[in-house]
Amino acid sequence: MTAHATHRVPIQHLVNVSGGKDSTAVYLLALESGRPFRAVFADTGNEHPLTYEFVSRLAERTGGPSVEIVKADFSQQLARHRAYILRSWPEQGIPDAIVKEAASLHEPTGSPFLDLCIAKGRFPSRMAQFCTEQLKTLPIVLEVVLPMLRAGPVLQWLGIRAEESAHRARQPRWNRHDSGSVLWRPILGWSVEEVWSMHRRHGLGANPLYALGMGRVGCMPCIHCGKRELRTIAQRFPEHIERIERWEAIVAATNKRGVSTFFAALKDPMDADRPGTYAGIRTVVEWSRTSRGGRQYALFFEHQPGGGCTSDLALCERVRDGEGPQAARAAVPTLSPALPTERDSMLRSTPP
Numbered sequence: 001m002t003a004h005a006t007h008r009v010p011i012q013h014l015v016n017v018s019g020g021k022d023s024t025a026v027y028l029l030a031l032e033s034g035r036p037f038r039a040v041f042a043d044t045g046n047e048h049p050l051t052y053e054f055v056s057r058l059a060e061r062t063g064g065p066s067v068e069i070v071k072a073d074f075s076q077q078l079a080r081h082r083a084y085i086l087r088s089w090p091e092q093g094i095p096d097a098i099v100k101e102a103a104s105l106h107e108p109t110g111s112p113f114l115d116l117c118i119a120k121g122r123f124p125s126r127m128a129q130f131c132t133e134q135l136k137t138l139p140i141v142l143e144v145v146l147p148m149l150r151a152g153p154v155l156q157w158l159g160i161r162a163e164e165s166a167h168r169a170r171q172p173r174w175n176r177h178d179s180g181s182v183l184w185r186p187i188l189g190w191s192v193e194e195v196w197s198m199h200r201r202h203g204l205g206a207n208p209l210y211a212l213g214m215g216r217v218g219c220m221p222c223i224h225c226g227k228r229e230l231r232t233i234a235q236r237f238p239e240h241i242e243r244i245e246r247w248e249a250i251v252a253a254t255n256k257r258g259v260s261t262f263f264a265a266l267k268d269p270m271d272a273d274r275p276g277t278y279a280g281i282r283t284v285v286e287w288s289r290t291s292r293g294g295r296q297y298a299l300f301f302e303h304q305p306g307g308g309c310t311s312d313l314a315l316c317e318r319v320r321d322g323e324g325p326q327a328a329r330a331a332v333p334t335l336s337p338a339l340p341t342e343r344d345s346m347l348r349s350t351p352p
């Protein structure tokens with residue numbers, strides 16, 4: 001046997017942590033496997049402080065590895081866009097005061113989410129959901145996955161469950177990601193009760209946001225958040241609505257239209273009173289408090305069943321959509337938490 005044939009590169013395990021219950025269950029599962037692993041969390045700058053605290057204390061509460069935090073940096077994009085504004089807007093007849101204000105706002109703010117929106121001159125939307133890739137996927141891939149891949153194969157453990165949505169129910173147990181890592185969804189067939197039971201087994205309380213009424217953990221709010229969720233945020237965490245209101249004013253001042261709203265598609269051509277108007281977050285919050293909802297905004301939210309984040313790395317937690325848990329669960333058999341051998345052989349290596 002040659003030296004080459006006997007040399008096996010160990011698999012490196014990486015758990016994607018969002019601060020939500022499912023990725024926490026996967027972190028605990030990795031812990032139970034006894035294999036060394038790393039864990040990573042992408043900080044969007046649009047999270048609740050309780051999530052930051054939960055993630056940063058996960059290691060001390062469980063005896064597992066510290067969760068590494070990555071953060072996108074848009075300083076170069078901001079500088080490029082600032083230069084473009086100063087060069088091109090005056091040529092387009094934009095008044096000096098507007099040019100100066102827009103250019104002056106192109107400085108890093110400390111929040112990747114806001115920096116990205118300033119650089120783009122808009123908030124993400126269902127049709128232009130650049131947030132997940134720019135704020136979560138790319139920082140994790142560039143800062144953690146690619147450097148790990150230089151040392152050997154990488155297996156990413158994802159907290160995706162079939163019950164969450166029909167889209168997630170169709171996902172495979174494992175597949176290769178564009179980055180070159182292999183994605184594994186060890187709790188694909190788990191029920192939410194199994195997720196909580198994993199927390200209980202480790203004596204770990206969940207992210208406190210659940211007890212405070214939130215159905216999901218992630219951006220506060222997410223661009224896909226539903227009516228009830230927005231109402232809960234406004235009731236329990238009004239400071240986040242105030243922050244988004246300030247962000248709307250900033251992003252509006254960085255584009256030529258002079259308007260930008262967090263919920264981008266709030267236009268109803270059928271609305272005779274306000275056809276095609278943009279609605280700021282305050283207006284949408286007011287609507288979220290109505291018992292039956294308004295025609296204008298319902299159009300928007302009805303197109304966003306169960307959240308809508310399409311992250312294939314389980315980086316944005318979803319809430320279950322209207323297809324019902326039984327239908328989704330039936331699509332995927334319950335998995336054993338044991339590591340699948342076919343994935344290991346695919347990697348042509350053996351576990352460490």
Ligand code: SF4
Pocket residue numbers: 044124129131132135136218219221222223224308309310315316317
């Ligand atoms: S949680 Fe929502 S707003 Fe945040 S990155 Fe994911 S899709 Fe975008």
